Amino acid sequence: RFMPVLRSAFIALSRNSGLRSFSESSPIGQRLSSRFVAGLEIEDALRATETLNAQGIAATLDSLGENVENPDAARRSAEIYHQLLDAIRKRGLNANVSVKLTQMGLELNPDLASGITAELVGHAVQTDNFVRIDMEGSALTQATLDIVRGLHAGQSSTGPHAGHVGVVIQAYLYRSEKDICELIADGIRIRLCKGAYQEPAQVAFPSKADVDANFVRLMRILVRSGIYHGIATHDEAMIEATRQFVRERKIDPTSFEFQMLYGVRRDLQRALVDQGYRVRVYIPFGREWYPYFMRRLAERPANVLFLAKNFFKN
Ligand code: FDA
Secondary structure, eight states: OHHHHHHHHHHHHHTOHHHHHHHHHOHHHHHHHTTTSOOSSHHHHHHHHHHHHHTTOEEEEEEOOOSOSSHHHHHHHHHHHHHHHHHHHHHTOSEEEEEOGGGGTTTTOHHHHHHHHHHHHHHHHHTTOOEEEOOOOGGGHHHHHHHHHHHHHTOOOOSTTOOSEEEEEETTBTTHHHHHHHHHHTTOOEEEEOOOSOOOTTTBOOSHHHHHHHHHHHHHHHHTSSSOEEEEOOOHHHHHHHHHHHHHTTOOTTSEEEEEETTSOHHHHHHHHHTTOOEEEEEEESSOOHHHHHHHHHHOTHHHHHHHHHHHHO
């Protein structure tokens, strides 16, 4: 009963701008966040990618930032992603990129965000790569899906790995099953996750049991769709449900990938690779790490103790 309170408290803190600017500029904050954030610079993210690639793990790179205040800031955010796509190509890394549309200006002007993101997807086409559009709060779900559909329609490839742009669906939303069916009909690749924002009971299942049940239902639709999707979770019950379903239905275990966050359950990441599954790790980096970091604490308030213990150990 205590956990939902802590969760809400961390989500509320994730939106506190005073604490944010204080933390992001403080060396102590940077040190604490380093468990979940690869570093401040592009180079840090590329180095983390090389380390994971050497262990047989793919990466998706997230230049941290959300809710930009003007079009120039949106263009600057996109520029980092253009640099990432070039660097991934140049170094032959097994990595793609994950982008938030609010970082590309969605809340300023959807056409601006769509245009900036279309350039990124165009660059991904040229570099034979892939842009994953992260999903944010429920007020933005429809706008995000509309933009992704438009971007995807602008391409011409078909097949399970087709397309250079995909999206994220959150199992906690009631609407997700319908969204998934529509996206699959369009051949769009999906990352399934539980959902990391605070949502009201009008739009999202309030209980973990219902979210988990929906996750399993949606996972089953995805892995038999013939399209290459991502199953993003650290929940062993969700992972086991996936493994079992894939075994029973004789689905090719390499026809989808598991995805996890940088610094979370590294033991599970490696175990899945050893079992022959594909694993991709989401690597966030950059100066604007505070909201991301607080959402990770909200998911598992025990992380605070964990971080504190390690902080004093080092
Ligand atoms: P759950 O929260 O039930 O946790 C199950 C178990 O996993 C815990 O008991 C613990 O052992 C471990 N665990 C989970 N989180 C942990 C943490 N932070 N630290 C340590 N252990 C942890 N969300 C979203 O809304 N939009 C998005 O675009 C994305 N993108 C995304 C990409 C990838 C690759 C992942 C893995 C996740 C996301 N998410 C996301 C976040 C997602 O919605 C969800 O909040 C977290 O993955 C936590 O949910 P779990 O499925 O791990 O289960």
